[in-house]
Amino acid sequence: MVLQVHHRIVTHRIRIKDIALQAGVSTGTVDRVLHNRGEVSQATRDKILSLIQESDYTPNLAAKSLANRNPYRIAVLIPEGDVTNPYWKMPLRGIRRAAREIRDYNTGIEIYRFDMDSRSSFQTRLTEVLKSNPAGVVLAPVFQDQAAEFLKQLNDKGIPCVLIDSRLRKSNYLSAFGQDALKSGFLAARLMCFGIRPGSSILLLKLARPDGIIHHLSRRAKGFSGYIGKCTPSKDISIRTLTIDLTAPGEPAASLDKAMAEQPDIAGIFVTSSRASVVAEYMESRNKSEIILIGYDLTEANRKYLKNGTIDFLISQKPDDQGYNSIMTLCRYLVFKLLPVRIQYSPIDIITKENIDFYQT
Amino acid sequence: MVLQVHHRIVTHRIRIKDIALQAGVSTGTVDRVLHNRGEVSQATRDKILSLIQESDYTPNLAAKSLANRNPYRIAVLIPEGDVTNPYWKMPLRGIRRAAREIRDYNTGIEIYRFDMDSRSSFQTRLTEVLKSNPAGVVLAPVFQDQAAEFLKQLNDKGIPCVLIDSRLRKSNYLSAFGQDALKSGFLAARLMCFGIRPGSSILLLKLARPDGIIHHLSRRAKGFSGYIGKCTPSKDISIRTLTIDLTAPGEPAASLDKAMAEQPDIAGIFVTSSRASVVAEYMESRNKSEIILIGYDLTEANRKYLKNGTIDFLISQKPDDQGYNSIMTLCRYLVFKLLPVRIQYSPIDIITKENIDFYQT
The missing domain is CATH 1.10.260.40 (lambda repressor-like DNA-binding domains)
Structure with missing residues (x-):
């Protein structure tokens, strides 16, 4: 039956x-x-x-015939996802997932990748995208001044733009996807202070790009420092901010060795970017794995150090979904003229050694 | 255009x-x-x-005509989701969501609810379900011995059964949905020990049903104690287990007052069930909000005490998805004879005051 x-x-x-x-x-x-x-x-x-x-x-033959006429073309401008920027592999997965779904809606995607350390490669791609005259743009606004100028030009041409991973204050865009960076910094500080001994020092690590700091990373740092300042006077915790240029020779070891020598009571390190793994590697080389280490994003390298216990907590924002939703939002706007919510917040998930195997990315 | x-x-x-x-x-x-x-x-x-x-x-007219012939009927046996069992509202939402989707597949759902504190109401529903001769069953096996006997009878009739929220050892079922309870207890202990001062005491609270303890709650307790025993010898943390019958008059206050008086160094409480809110209420009445409190599940009452800081961490397992997936698994088996994975683990998500507003349930 x-x-x-x-x-x-x-x-x-x-x-x-x-x-x-x-x-x-x-x-x-x-x-x-x-x-x-x-x-x-x-x-x-x-x-x-x-x-x-x-x-x-x-x-579906109807969808097939539709696909042959005047397709919408979405240009996606994101950093290369290589060894130094492992984060960007993740939103790209979601963007690819969306690309497959929206072909029914007569919409295609072109991906333009730039070198996150090179302002000129960013500008080159922006110029290419403007020339190609796409129906819409998804942009990671890494170099904020250039991105703002680009958005003005898109506005003049009536091309809608969705931002991903970071916002641009005072600019005109359709929608922006990302974590509430201030609150995620606040959460990181809450976890850090929950675990740290009173009277200790914390290192707030900015693993900066040579060419300026990315807006949402500064917001994470601000949220972190704000929590320490307001919420833990009784614990007598001091915080020191250190900026390290990872592209310089011998880093981050040289700067970290110096900081540890100057301040031997450092009991916790907070890394504002997705590169906690390079600090974990350093800590293992110096036998300092007992220091609490908190960072961002489930890159492969970070996973490894989370699983072996060197990284204590990773904060994740489901970047795959961010990529997917940025494309779907733009497609809905192009095909049906539907205006999205301007700010679309991602989750602030806490990942540990104990729950990572059960986490649904 | x-x-x-x-x-x-x-x-x-x-x-x-x-x-x-x-x-x-x-x-x-x-x-x-x-x-x-x-x-x-x-x-x-x-x-x-x-x-x-x-x-x-x-x-879709084809689906409509299909729906008029020999429908599959799935019986769902879960506790009532009332004030004393607020958890069960959550999987029910997912079950309803699945019910709407599977009507295209000629499948309907009948929900049988029982009183979680009453063995006889459970038995009454089991008997009703057996009589109704459904195509498949989704079961919350609250009273394990009766549930095991019921599964035997279903097997004799060739009726497949999916378990939800708890497993039944040594029984024959199609698939079981739930958290890895041992690992979730382990995670709770990790969080507790991360925050607690060395030399403190922890209370492990079993808010037990009068009629026996539910299997997965015991596993959470075991995971919790196991971590404390193995991983924190240097912190010199002692653990005391206390079982309280919430249906007894004056509880949990009477038992908690007694425990606090006997052991004034209690610095953390772990509640194995979804009822951390009743402990939070007690702690507020006694001005003991500085005690670390960790529990399970985003019930409305728990949310309130998480947001005001009395509960420090809630562990969530996306019960809505559990309900949804249990029905979809059964439907796939009935319609297409596809055998599912036997154990399907849910996430072990960590929810705090800082990230709850961004959590996707």
């Missing part, structure tokens, strides 16, 4: 949704297999393909 | 997905409005209905 019902569904009309339910995967995964895009395991792919062969599934 | 494209999409073929994208809501929300089910705000409902009227959307 069960097989009859199965058969009945199949002969009526098979949808991507049916294949997905049957395979126990998302519709997005089925779509990836149908369009031969990567990131699906061979086992899952085989299962889905055999389910499709057994069914009478045919792609 | 934009409006032309909009129009083109509309005249081709309008799907629930299009309406959802246009309205900026999930397809589930559109479905709720289409089928006149609750839990959608009036503003959203109006927006969706006007979008539908402007479009040429017509419901």
Whole structure:
């Protein structure tokens, strides 16, 4: 009887949704297999393909014909996700996920990547994007002055822009995605002070770009210092801010060695960026793993040091979802002229060695 | 030009997905409005209905005709979600969400609720469910011996069963949803020990049902004690376990007053169940809010005491998703005969005053 019902569904009309339910995967995964895009395991792919062969599934022809006319083109401007910027691999995954979904809506994506340490590479990409005259832009506004000028030019051309990972004060944009940086700094300080001995010192580490500090990293630092100043007078905790240029030779070891020598009571380190792993590596080399270390983002290197206990807490903001939602927001605006909420906050998730295996990114 | 494209999409073929994208809501929300089910705000409902009227959307007739033949009936057996068991409102939300989605698959849900403090009400519902001869069962196995016997009878009849919130050792079930209770207790102890002064005492509180202790609560306690025993010898932390029957008059105050008098150095309390709020209420009445309090689940009462700082950490397991996934797993099995993973672990999320507003439940 069960097989009859199965058969009945199949002969009526098979949808991507049916294949997905049957395979126990998302519709997005089925779509990836149908369009031969990567990131699906061979086992899952085989299962889905055999389910499709057994069914009478045919792609949506209406959507196909639609896709051949005047497509919307979204330009995405984000940093390269390499060894020095491992964070950016994560939103890119979500952007790719969105790209697959919005093709039904006659919308395509072009990705422009720049070197996060190079103001000129950023400018080069901005100029290219302006020339290409896209329908909309998703932008990581790393160099704020140039990004603000770029936004003005987009405004003049009537091109909507969604910001990702950081806001631009006083600029005109459609929507901005990111964490409430001040509150995430506040949470980091709360965790730090919860664990630290009274009378200790904390190091607030800015692993800065040579060419200016990114706005949301400053906000994290401000939230962190603000909590320490207001909420822990009884604990007598002092805080010292240190800026290290990771591109300089011998860093961060040289600056950290100096700071530790000057202030041997440092019991906690807070790293405002996603590069806590380089501090963890240093701490292990100096046998200082007992220092509390708190940082941001589930990069591969950070995961490793969280799991072995050198990093105590990582704060995560689901960057994959940020990438996905930035594209979907722009698509909704382009296709249906729907205005989104201006600021869209991401989660401030606390990840530890004990819960990382159960965390749903 | 934009409006032309909009129009083109509309005249081709309008799907629930299009309406959802246009309205900026999930397809589930559109479905709720289409089928006149609750839990959608009036503003959203109006927006969706006007979008539908402007479009040429017509419901899927194939799915409709299918729905009239031999429906699958899933029986759900869970506790009442009242004042003493506020937790159970949460998985029920996910079960309702699933119920709306699976109607396309010719599957309906009947919910049987029992009194968590009454073994006989549990037995009454079990008997009713067996009599009704459902296609499948979702069960919260609160009274473990009765639940084990019930599972045997379901097995004899060939009725598959999915467990929710707790496992049943040595029983035969299709799949079980819940947190890794041992590891969540471990995490709670890690947080507690991170914050507590060396030489203090911790109270491990079991707010027990009069009729036996629920399996996963014991596992949380075991994980908690295990961490304290192994990982913190240097901190010299002692732990005392106390069981309080909340249905007894004057509790929990009577037992807590006694424990505090006997052991004035108690600096932390861990509550294994979702009822940390009753301990928070007690602590406020005795001006003991400086004691570290860690508990489980984002019930309304717990949220209140987390926000005002009396509860320090709540551990959450996304019970809404547990409810949803238990139904979807059973539906996949019934409709497509797909065997699920036997144990499906939920997240072990850490919620504080600082990140609760950004938490996606």
